[in-house]
Amino acid sequence: MVAAAALLRRLSARAAPALNALRESNHIRRFPIGTAGAISGGAAFYYFYSSPPTVAQLDAQGEQTAGVVALDPDKWLEFKLQDTARVSHNTQLFRFSFDPATKLGLDVASCIITRAPIGEETEGRRKFVIRPYTPITDPESNGYFDLLIKVYPEGKMSQHFASLKPGDVLEVKGPIEKLRYTPNMKKKIGMVAGGTGITPMLQVIKAVLKNPDDYTQAYFLGLC
Numbered sequence: 001m002v003a004a005a006a007l008l009r010r011l012s013a014r015a016a017p018a019l020n021a022l023r024e025s026n027h028i029r030r031f032p033i034g035t036a037g038a039i040s041g042g043a044a045f046y047y048f049y050s051s052p053p054t055v056a057q058l059d060a061q062g063e064q065t066a067g068v069v070a071l072d073p074d075k076w077l078e079f080k081l082q083d084t085a086r087v088s089h090n091t092q093l094f095r096f097s098f099d100p101a102t103k104l105g106l107d108v109a110s111c112i113i114t115r116a117p118i119g120e121e122t123e124g125r126r127k128f129v130i131r132p133y134t135p136i137t138d139p140e141s142n143g144y145f146d147l148l149i150k151v152y153p154e155g156k157m158s159q160h161f162a163s164l165k166p167g168d169v170l171e172v173k174g175p176i177e178k179l180r181y182t183p184n185m186k187k188k189i190g191m192v193a194g195g196t197g198i199t200p201m202l203q204v205i206k207a208v209l210k211n212p213d214d215y216t217q218a219y220f221l222g223l224c
Contacts, residue, residue, distance in 0.1 A: 073176075099143065113176060184216060
């Protein structure tokens with residue numbers, strides 16, 4: 001808990017300018033959500049952006065080295081867990097590190113594939129659980145990426161994440177492209193998501209907000 005609190009304080013200090021830009025931006029239109037179901041469904045999004053200390057809108061770190069990426073779409077690679085921070089009662093932020101002179105190699109909007117050994121070996125082969133996740137980190141960030149994970153009581157992969165400690169490694173492969181977003185490809189984009197399903201939406205929203213020449217209007221609605 002001490003490490004998580006310290007990480008939150010560090011991230012909060014770095015995230016403040018970006019948060020102010022997010023609140024003042026005209027790109028995002030807020031829906032007046034009147035129902036309890038919609039409010040609870042969007043709780044993860046509200047907590048993520050509004051609750052102090054925040055872990056949103058992290059700044060890029062390290063040097064910029066064009067053409068060098070950490071991911072490989074055809075090979076499982078190990079990434080070391082740097083630190084964790086609790087975002088809500090059942091959601092955690094996991095920061096994984098790699099060579100600070102490289103970028104992850106993630107496009108907007110795309111995800112990564114993760115795997116973890118689960119159970120005993122069968123006929124000499126190890127069993128794995130495999131799940132896709134969408135990093136919430138700016139694709140231009142160097143040396144790290146962040147995953148926002150909702151931990152389910154019966155979730156095999158999310159329970160594996162919850163068991164990880166700083167220094168442990170996670171096997172990752174990717175990226176897997178979902179939608180090749182380009183600035184101004186649409187005048188307006190509507191988004192409906194709940195829980196950590198907001199992560200692909202965050203990729204697009206952050207790409208719009210960071211580009212002063214992108215006039216796309218993004219509408220987000222959080223649901224259960």
